[in-house]
Amino acid sequence: xxxxxxxxxxxxxxxxxxxxxxxxxxxxxxxxxxxxxxxxxxxxxxxxxxxxxxxxxxxxxxxxxxxxxxxxxxxxxxxxxxxxxxxxxxxxxxxxxxxxxxxxxxxxxxxxxxxxxxxxxxxxxxxxxxxxxxxxxxxxxxxxxxxxxxxxxxxxxxxxxxxxxxxxxxxxxx
Numbered sequence: 001x002x003x004x005x006x007x008x009x010x011x012x013x014x015x016x017x018x019x020x021x022x023x024x025x026x027x028x029x030x031x032x033x034x035x036x037x038x039x040x041x042x043x044x045x046x047x048x049x050x051x052x053x054x055x056x057x058x059x060x061x062x063x064x065x066x067x068x069x070x071x072x073x074x075x076x077x078x079x080x081x082x083x084x085x086x087x088x089x090x091x092x093x094x095x096x097x098x099x100x101x102x103x104x105x106x107x108x109x110x111x112x113x114x115x116x117x118x119x120x121x122x123x124x125x126x127x128x129x130x131x132x133x134x135x136x137x138x139x140x141x142x143x144x145x146x147x148x149x150x151x152x153x154x155x156x157x158x159x160x161x162x163x164x165x166x167x168x169x170x171x172x173x174x
Contacts, residue, residue, distance in 0.1 A: 028117040033127070035084045039114065046118040048144060051092040052125060054105075054114060059083040075109040077130035085109045091125070093144045101167055104140050104150040122148060132156060145169075 031041040033054060041052040061068075061076050061083045068078045076083035086108040091098045111129040118124070125140045135155035141148045152163045 028115060030113060030115045033084070033111045033114055035080070035082070041114055041116060043116070045116050045123055048123060049094050050116050050123060052114065052116065053088075053090045054086060054111070054127070055088040056084045056111070057087050059085050059109075075107050077110045077134035077136075079129075079131040079134050080110040080112075083109055084111065086111060086127075089140075091142060091147070093123070093142070096144070098142060098146055099170075100140075100147055101150075103165060104147060104167070105138070108138055110134075128155065130155075136162075 027043070027045050029041055029043040029045060029050070031039060033039045034056060036056055036058045039054045039056070041050075041054075043050065059074055059076060059082055061074070061078065061081060064081055074083065075085060086105050089100050089105040091100055105127075108127060108129060111127045113128050115126045115128075116123060117126070119141055122141045122143045125142070126137055127140075128135075128137045130136050133156050137153045137155055137159070139151045139153070141150075146169055147167050149167065150165045151161060153159045154162050
């Protein structure tokens with residue numbers, strides 16, 4: 001009787017351990033993005049410790065009752081008043097800071113949330129901004145060494161892919 005009781009506890013503990021590993025592999029981290037200042041997201045996804053700092057600043061674009069200009073001189077989606085423009089994006093994986101190309105984030109505005117999750121071979125930072133017809137998401141794929149790709153999706157069009165940029169590894173010349 002005592003042996004079966006011990007075996008039952010071992011089975012329960014092993015099952016719980018397997019469940020925890022499965023959940024951590026599929027883990028998703030999310031955070032709201034501040035209108036102005038730094039927004040931070042940190043945790044472990046797919047066994048990698050990831051830290052993200054997204055910095056934004058405000059742009060006065062008037063009020064919702066005012067008609068938006070015909071030509072925009074900024075990246076604002078006019079879904080948020082005032083507008084919130086991304087100023088910088090910093091990514092660390094396992095304590096090592098990655099080089100993040102400015103073209104992966106400088107045209108982003110009115111970001112409401114950011115999420116990190118495991119991709120098929122890498123990690124993916126998703127930033128979602130705007131709303132309705134101006135809604136979009138930017139997915140930045142990276143591994144433990146570098147940012148690999150940026151993809152922009154139109155969220156109103158069932159996540160229709162609009163643009164992809166591939167970042168090549170730096171060339172080392174001896």
